[in-house]
Amino acid sequence: MGLDNLLAGNAITLKLKEAVAWARKYSLWPMPYGTACCAIEFMGVVAPYFDISRFGAELVRFSPRQSDLLMVMGTINYKQAPILKRIYDQMCHPKWVIAMGACATSGGFYNNYSVLQGIDEIVPVDVYIPGCPPRPEGILNALVKLQEKITQEARKDV
Amino acid sequence: MNMPHNNITKTLIEKFPADVIESHEAYGDTTVIVKKGRITDILRFLKEEIQPSFEMLIDLCGVDYLQWKDSARFEVVYHLLSLKTHDRVRVRAPLSEEDPTIDSVSPLWKAADWYEREVFDMFGIIFHRHPNLKRILMFEGFEGHPLRKDYPAEKRQQIPTAEIDLLHLSLQNRHFSETDHLPTRSMILNIGPSHPAMHGALRYQVELDGETIHRAVAEIGYLHRAFEKHSESSTYTQVIPYTDRLNYLSSMMNNVGFAHAVEKILGVEIPPRAKMIRVIVCELSRIMDHLVCLAAAFVDLGALTNFWYFFDAREKIYDCTEKLAGARLTTNYTRIGGVWRDISPDIITGIHKAFKVLDKAILDVSRLLERNRIFIDRTRNVGIISKEDAVSYGYTGPCLRACGVPYDIRKDQPYYDYDRFDFDVPVGSRGDVNDRLMVRFEEMRQSAKIIQQALTRLPPGPIMIEDPKIALPAKSNVYGSIEGLMNHFMIVTQGICPPKGEVYSATEAANGELGFYIVSDGGPRPYRVRCRPPCFPLTASSERLVEGGMIADLIAIVGSLNIVVGELDR
Ligand code: SF4
Numbered sequence: 001m002g003l004d005n006l007l008a009g010n011a012i013t014l015k016l017k018e019a020v021a022w023a024r025k026y027s028l029w030p031m032p033y034g035t036a037c038c039a040i041e042f043m044g045v046v047a048p049y050f051d052i053s054r055f056g057a058e059l060v061r062f063s064p065r066q067s068d069l070l071m072v073m074g075t076i077n078y079k080q081a082p083i084l085k086r087i088y089d090q091m092c093h094p095k096w097v098i099a100m101g102a103c104a105t106s107g108g109f110y111n112n113y114s115v116l117q118g119i120d121e122i123v124p125v126d127v128y129i130p131g132c133p134p135r136p137e138g139i140l141n142a143l144v145k146l147q148e149k150i151t152q153e154a155r156k157d158v
Numbered sequence: 159m160n161m162p163h164n165n166i167t168k169t170l171i172e173k174f175p176a177d178v179i180e181s182h183e184a185y186g187d188t189t190v191i192v193k194k195g196r197i198t199d200i201l202r203f204l205k206e207e208i209q210p211s212f213e214m215l216i217d218l219c220g221v222d223y224l225q226w227k228d229s230a231r232f233e234v235v236y237h238l239l240s241l242k243t244h245d246r247v248r249v250r251a252p253l254s255e256e257d258p259t260i261d262s263v264s265p266l267w268k269a270a271d272w273y274e275r276e277v278f279d280m281f282g283i284i285f286h287r288h289p290n291l292k293r294i295l296m297f298e299g300f301e302g303h304p305l306r307k308d309y310p311a312e313k314r315q316q317i318p319t320a321e322i323d324l325l326h327l328s329l330q331n332r333h334f335s336e337t338d339h340l341p342t343r344s345m346i347l348n349i350g351p352s353h354p355a356m357h358g359a360l361r362y363q364v365e366l367d368g369e370t371i372h373r374a375v376a377e378i379g380y381l382h383r384a385f386e387k388h389s390e391s392s393t394y395t396q397v398i399p400y401t402d403r404l405n406y407l408s409s410m411m412n413n414v415g416f417a418h419a420v421e422k423i424l425g426v427e428i429p430p431r432a433k434m435i436r437v438i439v440c441e442l443s444r445i446m447d448h449l450v451c452l453a454a455a456f457v458d459l460g461a462l463t464n465f466w467y468f469f470d471a472r473e474k475i476y477d478c479t480e481k482l483a484g485a486r487l488t489t490n491y492t493r494i495g496g497v498w499r500d501i502s503p504d505i506i507t508g509i510h511k512a513f514k515v516l517d518k519a520i521l522d523v524s525r526l527l528e529r530n531r532i533f534i535d536r537t538r539n540v541g542i543i544s545k546e547d548a549v550s551y552g553y554t555g556p557c558l559r560a561c562g563v564p565y566d567i568r569k570d571q572p573y574y575d576y577d578r579f580d581f582d583v584p585v586g587s588r589g590d591v592n593d594r595l596m597v598r599f600e601e602m603r604q605s606a607k608i609i610q611q612a613l614t615r616l617p618p619g620p621i622m623i624e625d626p627k628i629a630l631p632a633k634s635n636v637y638g639s640i641e642g643l644m645n646h647f648m649i650v651t652q653g654i655c656p657p658k659g660e661v662y663s664a665t666e667a668a669n670g671e672l673g674f675y676i677v678s679d680g681g682p683r684p685y686r687v688r689c690r691p692p693c694f695p696l697t698a699s700s701e702r703l704v705e706g707g708m709i710a711d712l713i714a715i716v717g718s719l720n721i722v723v724g725e726l727d728r
Contacts, residue, residue: 033352035359035381036724037406040450041487044476047469062354078317079297080351080359080380087352109399112311112384113304114296133487 021154024068024094025147026056031067031091033084036074038101041133050136055143064090069146070123075103077114081122088123096150098142099125102132164188166247169208174200179252185422185661187248194234194251194260201249201263204238210245212238214549215263217662217673217690218273220281224307226679231255232283235675236263237662237690241549241563244570248662253283262288269552272698280305280386295379295727304387311387344372347709351380355458355713359723360697362712364704371712374704376697378727385728389687393653394420394494397687402488404689404725407450408443408668410479412725413492418573419663419674420494423656424628431619432496433574438612439482439491440665441605442509445516446475447668447720448556448598455595455717456527459536464523471519474512481505494654495629496622506613513606520602528596537592541703541715544589552695555670556597557719561589567666579608591711594718628654653682669693669720691725 034042045052052058061067064087076084088097099119102108105128107117119125126149129142167181167190177200180191192200204212217237223229230252238247251260262285264270274285275294282303285291293300297317302309345366350356359380365373385404389397401416402409414436421428428436453468476486482505483489483498491498527533543553548561558565566583568576584600586593622629626645635642658680664673670692677686696719704712 034357035351036383037403037487039357040406043450043453043469044473044486047473048466049470049473062352074359075381075383077380077382078315079382082317083352083380110383110388112387113309113313113315114382114384135486 017154018151021150025150027059028057028069028096028143028146029059029061029067030057030069030071031062031064031087032060032071032073033087034071034073035076035080036103038073038103038133041136042071042073042100042139045136045139050140052140052143055140055147057143064088065092067091068095070095070097071100072097072104072119072123073100075108075110076116076119078116079114081116084119085122096126096146097123098127098129098146100129100139100142101134102130104128105130108132166190166204166208166245170200170203173203184659185425187246187660187662189248189250189660191250191252194253197234197249197251198261198263198266201236201238202266204247204249205266210240210243212240212245212247214239214241215267215269215273215552216246216554216664216671217552217675217688218263218270218277219675219688219690220277220283220305221677221686221688222281222305222307225685232258232281234260234277234283235688237673237675241565246662248660258282259284259286261286262291264288267552268547268550269695269698272694279303282306293379295382297379304384311384311391349712355716357454357716357721357723359727360716360721362701362704364709364712366709369708369710371704371707371709374701374712376701378697378723380727381723382727383724385689386687389684391683393682394656394684395654397684398492398494399488399490401689402490404691404728405447405667405669405672405693405722406487406724407722408447409487410439410483410489410491411443411447411665411667412672413490414440415663415665415667415672416674417492417494418665419661419676420654420656422663423659423661423676423678424494424654426495426623426625426628428496428623429620430617431500432621432623434612434616435497435501435621436492437574437576437579438501438509438609438616439479439497441608441612442475442478444605444668445602446472448602449475449519451668451717451720452523452595452598455714455720456523458713458717459533461527461530461533464526467519467522471512471516474508474515478505478508478512481508493622493629495625496620500621501616509609509613513610516602516606520599524599534592536710536714537595537718538590539588540591540707540711541718542588542590543699543703547699547702548589551699553670553699554695555666555668555692556601557594557696558670559583560586560593560597562587567664567671571664573665579611581605581608591714591718598720655680655682664690667692669696669722669725672725689725689728691728693719693721693726697721697726 099105104119107115127142127146129138131138171178177193177196216239219235221233232253234251236249277283278291279293279295347364350361351359361377363375364371385400401412404412449468449472453465456464480486483491545561548558562585564583564585581604584597586597631642631645636646656678660677662675664671673690675688676684679685703715
């Protein structure tokens with residue numbers, strides 16, 4: 001971060017980090033990596049009734065370069081896994097990952113030759129959402145949790 | 159046992175006396191078992207010469223009979239359908255373990271190409287003279303064939319690192335008969351699976367001449383979750399939640415499709431009220447499915463507003479399904495022998511309310527789009543498929559009807575008293591993207607009409623059959639009588655055991671014919687469950703549909719086919 005260098009060692013640094021985190025957490029740009037049923041619930045979240053824009057994360061971007069929140073929604077199998085990994089690698093820092101639903105979290109009830117048993121085998125995950133599929137409120141809750149985490153991260157690393 | 163059972167088998171036996179091993183009729187299905195040597199001739203005869211002719215290859219699948227005594231190791235099973243009389247026939251060709259090979263029927267039907275690839279992938283059966291016999295669901299480099307009985311369900315294999323290269327998929331593999339040359343140097347473009355219009359798990363690689371697609375190849379399998387393998391280790395009731403996740407846009411309809419097949423092999427008839435409720439939830443699901451299909455297709459075409467309108471209506475229907483089944487999306491509502499919970503007056507009011515919103519949404523969207531210049535330019539005469547090709551590819555459902563073939567199982571082989579409802583089957587005339595989308599529009603209206611009728615006619619009575627071998631007894635019975643307790647215990651511990659045999663049952667799902675082929679060995683778990691996913695043939699044809707069009711047309715075409723990857727890859 002250019003700003004960090006500019007103000008390094010200064011007493012304001014900490015506060016600036018927090019300010020940046022504050023700005024970031026209310027303008028998350030999700031990259032919806034939806035492969036299965038869970039993605040349909042996500043469509044519900046961006047639709048008017050649940051309206052994710054109340055939380056500042058409505059600007060979905062399908063380009064990993066333009067987004068900072070990878071939302072993995074759905075089953076990831078071994079054929080899909082390398083692609084997910086590549087998408088994650090292509091995202092710029094800072095970046096966060098939400099694993100939505102039982103499948104992304106642990107493989108769900110697909111314990112078989114084809115399905116990856118949780119995306120945390122290949123990418124780090126910040127927030128897990130339980131459910132099959134999680135309710136839209138669950139997704140919004142995860143977003144709030146992530147926002148809290150972003151604040152805490154900024155407080156933690158000096 | 160060469161006893162002819164009807165005209166079809168009789169003619170077949172007369173024509174191929176040395177090749178028909180056996181024929182029988184069970185559960186209303188006609189089955190012919192034949193020697194594999196002349197399979198192409200036999201199927202050609204059925205397709206072209208016999209009356210009625212079976213012009214459609216509805217399904218082709220494999221079965222591994224490893225655990226059956228006195229049986230050849232493998233079998234390839236063909237399900238044929240006559241569009242004129244709606245007769246069906248099943249042809250089975252046994253293959254030995256030492257020589258699991260058979261002739262490809264891809265010269266007869268275009269549908270056979272992908273079906274046979276899947277059987278090769280899952281069972282390792284070799285199809286002679288197949289134009290492009292390679293894996294389809296699993297990745298290249300996968301060892302073994304997962305649906306073989308001796309492949310352990312949990313044996314995982316890491317994808318070879320070379321496969322990580324996204325562009326490994328080679329267009330050279332695309333079998334191509336014409337030898338035309340491009341005037342310029344072509345460009346290869348990879349689309350998906352992580353692409354907004356590819357629904358997360360579908361991938362195309364196209365060769366472009368400018369912006370025109372010269373050749374295209376589709377790759378699927380990015381959401382293969384082993385539904386069929388899981389079914390073999392679950393009881394019949396436990397399979398139902400898995401069926402929710404086949405076509406997750408309309409999960410209730412998949413439940414019904416599967417339960418319908420199991421009830422067929424059990425030989426039971428569900429109570430009238432349960433039937434009517436099933437009709438209601440099926441049609442609700444059809445509406446929900448079409449709403450998402452259309453909304454997503456419009457978003458891909460740049461018409462975002464319509465997405466908001468449609469999702470609002472869908473949200474209202476969600477409220478009803480939630481009240482009914484306790485879940486929005488994966489409802490797990492149907493039970494073998496009936497449905498889980500009764501429909502309450504509250505829900506009926508909810509449905510009427512939802513329909514008000516739906517009517518408004520349909521009206522708003524059709525006003526915005528029906529005569530919209532941009533929309534028409536992008537959809538009319540784009541992605542045309544002819545009647546003949548559609549039949550050869552095994553199209554069913556709205557996409558087939560958009561070509562002008564009025565085949566609808568609800569009308570032609572009615573189940574659940576669909577013949578007593580007053581509704582129309584909308585058909586198109588051009589078979590282009592516009593027709594496919596517009597047919598869905600009209601189908602939503604017709605489904606709403608069916609539901610209105612069903613709600614007024616909802617008969618009183620039980621919602622489950624009373625057979626103690628199939629339905630769980632009422633809780634008061636379980637706690638109140640020793641017999642009830644025993645029945646409960648037996649069903650929970652032993653499961654439902656249909657007789658030994660096989661059935662194929664088809665229902666009209668949102669995307670077309672949803673078929674389940676169940677082989678039972680008499681135990682509580684199905685020996686084999688094959689799901690005939692309606693969008694598999696649609697996807698198979700998409701390679702050809704997009705060729706010659708612009709790259710932006712690909713998005714419109716894929717959107718209009720409504721490819722739901724959950725049921726495509728299973
Ligand atoms: S968690 Fe459940 S709803 Fe989500 S993708 Fe997996 S099976 Fe589908």
